[in-house]
Amino acid sequence: MSFTLRDRIFFSACLLGLGLAVGATLFTDRVAAQSETTEGEMEIVAHRGASYDLPENTLAAFNLAWEQGADAIELDIMMSKDGRVVVIHDTDTKRLAGVDRKVSDQTFLELRKLDVGRRQDENSTRHQIPLLHEVLATIPDGKRALIEIKCGKEIIPELIRELKASGKTPEQTALIGFSADVMGAAKEALPDLIAYWIVSIKPDPKSVKKPLTVNELIATAKQIKVDGLDLSACDMIDKRFVAKVHDAGLGLAVWTVNDPEVARAMHDAGVDSLTTDRPGWIRERLAEEQ
Numbered sequence: 001m002s003f004t005l006r007d008r009i010f011f012s013a014c015l016l017g018l019g020l021a022v023g024a025t026l027f028t029d030r031v032a033a034q035s036e037t038t039e040g041e042m043e044i045v046a047h048r049g050a051s052y053d054l055p056e057n058t059l060a061a062f063n064l065a066w067e068q069g070a071d072a073i074e075l076d077i078m079m080s081k082d083g084r085v086v087v088i089h090d091t092d093t094k095r096l097a098g099v100d101r102k103v104s105d106q107t108f109l110e111l112r113k114l115d116v117g118r119r120q121d122e123n124s125t126r127h128q129i130p131l132l133h134e135v136l137a138t139i140p141d142g143k144r145a146l147i148e149i150k151c152g153k154e155i156i157p158e159l160i161r162e163l164k165a166s167g168k169t170p171e172q173t174a175l176i177g178f179s180a181d182v183m184g185a186a187k188e189a190l191p192d193l194i195a196y197w198i199v200s201i202k203p204d205p206k207s208v209k210k211p212l213t214v215n216e217l218i219a220t221a222k223q224i225k226v227d228g229l230d231l232s233a234c235d236m237i238d239k240r241f242v243a244k245v246h247d248a249g250l251g252l253a254v255w256t257v258n259d260p261e262v263a264r265a266m267h268d269a270g271v272d273s274l275t276t277d278r279p280g281w282i283r284e285r286l287a288e289e290q
Contacts, residue, residue: 046275047277055119073135073143077150086132093106093116145174196230201234230253237252237269243270260285
């Protein structure tokens with residue numbers, strides 16, 4: 001069978017169109033996977049566990065978050081003096097345990113002796129600072145943890161070791177952090193993990209510095225090669241804002257929302273993930289409003 005020049009041009013055009021369609025579909029699939037949620041759903045993340053009810057960043061708070069139906073937990077990591085990855089938000093232990101010493105100046109055994117639960121409830125049982133691997137062990141199948149790096153790049157090698165030893169899949173852990181440099185390095189070292197750059201975009205009346213625009217946020221996220229943005233929930237985040245982030249191939253999470261009206265506004269804007277101190281309660285409030 002022979003083909004005319006017109007036939008060959010027609011077939012080439014068909015093949016080119018098919019290739020473009022397949023490419024567009026694959027791109028759409030990657031963006032959909034990026035958000036970690038199915039269409040119309042918003043991931044509910046327990047901020048430092050169910051920290052409204054129990055002391056933050058403790059095993060009790062994380063286990064309660066799972067009981068309350070959280071889709072994910074958020075936790076903070078730092079390094080002890082002897083190089084252990086410990087789960088704590090502050091750079092020192094004054095606020096949580098009444099001991100005014102830096103976390104990095106204390107060994108894990110010294111940190112373990114502290115009671116970080118009395119500040120929230122003097123009558124509560126004793127709560128200890130956990131190791132990262134202890135928190136990772138609580139993650140049920142189909143759930144994940146957002147791990148916020150609170151220190152510098154020095155923690156990355158030990159973080160890699162802990163994640164590998166945990167046996168969790170890449171989908172069960174994500175990395176978040178305020179430092180663009182640290183997040184870029186973490187993403188480079190752990191390319192299979194989703195990584196979000198945390199930024200506060202709430203206007204500060206006491207500061208002359210303006211919040212970053214959505215275009216500036218996207219540009220930096222692309223530069224450090226992270227997968228999404230984790231932003232302070234505010235009025236700036238509307239459907240148009242979210243669409244622009246998604247069109248750039250990035251996911252969008254917000255923090256820390258304990259007001260049902262704000263949670264509804266973020267849901268309606270189309271954000272992928274919302275962090276709250278009250279995961280069960282916020283989910284119930286959102287269900288009531290539907």
